[in-house]
Amino acid sequence: AQSVAQPEDQVNVAEGNPLTVKCTYSVSGNPYLFWYVQYPNRGLQFLLKYITGDNLVKGSYGFEAEFNKSQTSFHLKKPSALVSDSALYFCAVRGRGSQGNLIFGKGTKLSVKP
Amino acid sequence: KAGVTQTPRYLIKTRGQQVTLSCSPISGHRSVSWYQQTPGQGLQFLFEYFSETQRNKGNFPGRFSGRQFSNSRSEMNVSTLELGDSALYLCASSLGIRDRANQPQHFGDGTRLSIL
Numbered sequence: 001a002q003s004v005a006q007p008e009d010q011v012n013v014a015e016g017n018p019l020t021v022k023c024t025y026s027v028s029g030n031p032y033l034f035w036y037v038q039y040p041n042r043g044l045q046f047l048l049k050y051i052t053g054d055n056l057v058k059g060s061y062g063f064e065a066e067f068n069k070s071q072t073s074f075h076l077k078k079p080s081a082l083v084s085d086s087a088l089y090f091c092a093v094r095g096r097g098s099q100g101n102l103i104f105g106k107g108t109k110l111s112v113k114p
Numbered sequence: 115k116a117g118v119t120q121t122p123r124y125l126i127k128t129r130g131q132q133v134t135l136s137c138s139p140i141s142g143h144r145s146v147s148w149y150q151q152t153p154g155q156g157l158q159f160l161f162e163y164f165s166e167t168q169r170n171k172g173n174f175p176g177r178f179s180g181r182q183f184s185n186s187r188s189e190m191n192v193s194t195l196e197l198g199d200s201a202l203y204l205c206a207s208s209l210g211i212r213d214r215a216n217q218p219q220h221f222g223d224g225t226r227l228s229i230l
């Protein structure tokens with residue numbers, strides 16, 4: 001069965017420091033991977049996706065994610081965190097060729113302190 | 115370009131009632147999916163519609179149903195409401211043609227349903 005794990009409920013970083021939000025997945029075949037962000041009382045906003053090709057994917061708002069097939073991971077990164085990055089982050093997977101709904105991780109709350 | 119629009123934003127109902135939520139996708143998007151978000155269960159997939167046909171269904175009881183109209187607008191209905199149905203219901207749309215798997219979904223801001 002397909003699944004996504006976000007091992008950290010919360011990540012705390014200081015403004016200006018690099019941030020990493022972790023995600024691992026389990027899916028048969030090659031996955032399509034996504035990161036979304038959710039601000040309070042809002043829906044999810046698409047950040048980036050991995051389809052194929054370069055393992056480092058660049059997305060919105062300076063975020064990037066590194067796909068690692070051997071470790072089945074797709075960690076979200078940003079070189080320098082902003083207070084405004086504080087939000088709930090979701091990793092999701094959709095199996096290639098599936099009729100496929102998105103399967104989401106539980107989410108990681110990112111808190112960036114000044 | 116207008117985003118995904120969900121109405122109403124907030125709704126309060128009592129147990130046993132039924133409710134209908136509405137979703138208007140981004141213009142040109144033909145695939146609409148519904149998700150339930152709760153603090154305990156996170157984001158759970160309800161169903162997906164494409165060209166007025168349900169294409170995929172999550173693991174929810176039959177009290178949860180949906181439909182899609184010819185203009186791609188979608189509604190979901192929950193009958194005989196239970197306390198546990200209190201949640202944020204999110205609608206997402208995507209182009210829905212060809213290789214759907216790699217298309218990002220664009221989400222609305224949701225309808226927050228509270229059951230008293």
